[in-house]
Amino acid sequence: MSSPHTSGFLQRNGIVFVVGAAILLAATGLLMLASTGAYALDGTADGHSGLRRQVIYCLGGLGLMAFLAFLDYRLLERYILPIAGIMVVLLALCYVPGVGMEINGERRWISARSLGFNFSFQPSEPAKIATVVLIAWWYAGRPLRSHTWWQGFVIPCLLLAVPVLLIGFEKDLGTAALVGLAGVLMMFVAGARIRYLAMPAAGGFALLAAAVVAIPQRMDRLLAFSDLEAHRMGAGLQQWRALLALGSGGIEGRGYGNGIEKMFYTPYAHTDFIFPMIGEEFGLVGTLVVVFLFVLLVVVGILVSLNARDLFGRLLGIGLTSVIAIQALINIGVTTALLPNKGMPLPFISYGGSSLVTMLMCIGILINIHRQAMGRGRNPADPLLAGPQITPRL
Numbered sequence: 001m002s003s004p005h006t007s008g009f010l011q012r013n014g015i016v017f018v019v020g021a022a023i024l025l026a027a028t029g030l031l032m033l034a035s036t037g038a039y040a041l042d043g044t045a046d047g048h049s050g051l052r053r054q055v056i057y058c059l060g061g062l063g064l065m066a067f068l069a070f071l072d073y074r075l076l077e078r079y080i081l082p083i084a085g086i087m088v089v090l091l092a093l094c095y096v097p098g099v100g101m102e103i104n105g106e107r108r109w110i111s112a113r114s115l116g117f118n119f120s121f122q123p124s125e126p127a128k129i130a131t132v133v134l135i136a137w138w139y140a141g142r143p144l145r146s147h148t149w150w151q152g153f154v155i156p157c158l159l160l161a162v163p164v165l166l167i168g169f170e171k172d173l174g175t176a177a178l179v180g181l182a183g184v185l186m187m188f189v190a191g192a193r194i195r196y197l198a199m200p201a202a203g204g205f206a207l208l209a210a211a212v213v214a215i216p217q218r219m220d221r222l223l224a225f226s227d228l229e230a231h232r233m234g235a236g237l238q239q240w241r242a243l244l245a246l247g248s249g250g251i252e253g254r255g256y257g258n259g260i261e262k263m264f265y266t267p268y269a270h271t272d273f274i275f276p277m278i279g280e281e282f283g284l285v286g287t288l289v290v291v292f293l294f295v296l297l298v299v300v301g302i303l304v305s306l307n308a309r310d311l312f313g314r315l316l317g318i319g320l321t322s323v324i325a326i327q328a329l330i331n332i333g334v335t336t337a338l339l340p341n342k343g344m345p346l347p348f349i350s351y352g353g354s355s356l357v358t359m360l361m362c363i364g365i366l367i368n369i370h371r372q373a374m375g376r377g378r379n380p381a382d383p384l385l386a387g388p389q390i391t392p393r394l
Contacts, residue, residue, distance in 0.1 A: 014300040015370040021297040022348060022363045026058055026356065028278070028290065029349035036262040036270040036277050037351065050270070050351060057353035061360030068364030073372065076365075077312050080137040087130035090123035091166040107170045124167045124175045125358040129365075131163045131179050132186065132319030139190035140312035146191030153196040156187055160200075173211055173218065174330065174342040180204050182322045189318055225340040239337045241266040242276035246287070246336065253283030270351045272343045275335040290349070291332070298325040304370045313369045320362040 030051065037050040076083065094100040094107045101109040101120055109120045138156055145151040160183040168176035180200075188197055212218040217235075224236035232240040245261035248254065259280040262269040269277050279287045298321055305317025324347050331346040333339035345355040 012374065014304050015367055017300045018297050018304060018366055019363060021293040021300075022360065025290070025293050025297075025348035026061075026360070029274070029346075029351070029356070030054060030058065031256075032274055032277060032281075032349065033270055033351050035257050035259065035281065036274065039262050039264055039269065053353065054351055054356070057356050058360075060353075061357040064357060065360040065364035065367070068361055069367035069371065071368065073313060073316060073365055073368045074310075076133045076316070077137050077140065080133055083130050084134050087123070087127045087163060088166070091127055091163060091170075094123060094170050108172050108175075122352075122354040124170065124172055124179075125354040126361075127163050127167065128175075128179055128182070128323050128358060129320065129361060131160065131183060132316060132323065134159055135183050135186045135190075136312050136315035136319055139186070139315055140310070143191075143311055147193055149196065152190075152192050153187070156183075156192070157200055160184075160187075164204075168207075168211065171215060173208060173215075174344045177204070177208055178323065178326050178330065178344070181326055182319055185322050186315055186319045190315055221341040225337070228337060235341070238267055238273055239334070239341055242273050242335050243337055245276035245280035249280040249283045249286075251284050253279070253281050253286055256281050268343070272331065272345060272350060273335050274350050275332055275346055278349075294325070294328045294347075297321075298328075301366055304366055304373075307373045308369045309373045313372065317366055317369045320365055324359060324362060 033051050033054055034048070037048070090110065093110050099110055100107045101111045108122050108124060110123055111120045135156060138159060139146055139152075142151050160180065164176050164180045164183070167179060181204075184197055184200055184204075188194070212222055220235040224231035224234065225239070228236040228240045228243070230236075241261050245259065245266065248260070254260070259277055261280055262277050266273055266276070275287065275290070278290060282289075301321035301324070302318060305314050305321060308314040308317055327344060327347050330339065330342065331344050331350070334342055334344065335346075345352050347359045348356060
């Protein structure tokens with residue numbers, strides 16, 4: 001059990017650990033991209049051009065992180081309706097010919113070339129933040145009704161269903177499941193009854209299973225997961241090669257730059273499967289350091305969130321921290337063959353500007369939540385301070 005002194009220290013200085021972990025993870029991503037990017041089969045990180053782009057994205061993300069650190073997070077609550085509207089429009093644009101881009105049979109990207117810019121981005125990434133803000137806004141305005149059927153369960157489920165379905169129809173099932181799971185977790189923390197939450201959990205699992213069966217590529221991956229040895233030259237190739245990379249790295253690794261699996265053996269080694277490349281070059285020690293940084297970020301991020309000055313800040317912080325935690329858990333689970341293969345970037349580390357910028361924006365909002373709590377203390381008008389009859393689990 002921690003002492004009051006330790007608890008007070010984390011309340012005052014915990015955000016330093018969150019920011020430090022995020023920056024170290026982002027630096028690890030740049031370091032590994034310099035090692036793996038030149039072997040990208042799809043040309044996205046050919047030579048050092050991908051590294052230069054990622055550095056630009058990182059600097060832009062750090063700029064947005066600093067901006068959000070000083071922008072009162074309660075403005076997100078005030079302007080939630082336009083934020084939600086923009087989120088829906090951007091997700092819908094993925095389906096518009098000439099604007100939405102289809103890659104590998106999936107429509108996750110919006111191209112800005114029609115506007116004269118040479119870049120594309122995934123609207124599902126900022127939609128993660130927008131969805132968290134939306135759910136936090138709803139419950140923060142109705143703390144005494146979070147346990148009710150209509151306002152505490154039905155309406156939040158409908159709000160959550162909009163981005164989840166829009167992302168799911170892009171055939172991005174992993175991100176849809178991630179957003180849905182983070183939303184349900186927020187509903188639980190806000191005080192929704194557990195017996196109610198069992199229904200969207202079961203329904204979401206059923207929809208996910210139906211989508212997997214309906215999409216041949218997803219079904220192939222699931223079958224390959226059941227026997228990677230038999231499918232190592234087909235749908236199980238990535239996970240099979242990932243296990244070889246982790247195994248060949250041993251305890252201390254082959255050394256930086258000396259990895260073999262990145263050399264056209266493991267597809268997308270610089271993006272979704274960068275974690276095994278860390279294991280091959282830095283060994284078990286390197287992968288454990290990465291896992292430790294994620295655990296540190298998530299645990300302290302939750303502590304920072306719980307110390308927020310109001311219910312909206314607490315739900316917002318927990319939601320953003322949950323997004324990072326769930327995404328990291330899924331990626332590491334997939335790349336170590338503990339979960340079926342699903343393309344999902346490792347937060348802060350995998351190549352990709354949309355993901356990196358979004359994750360750094362999450363950190364910026366957490367910094368602001370901490371600053372508000374330390375600068376002004378708990379909001380005396382917060383309903384959670386009124387007494388034990390309030391139901392949110394915070």
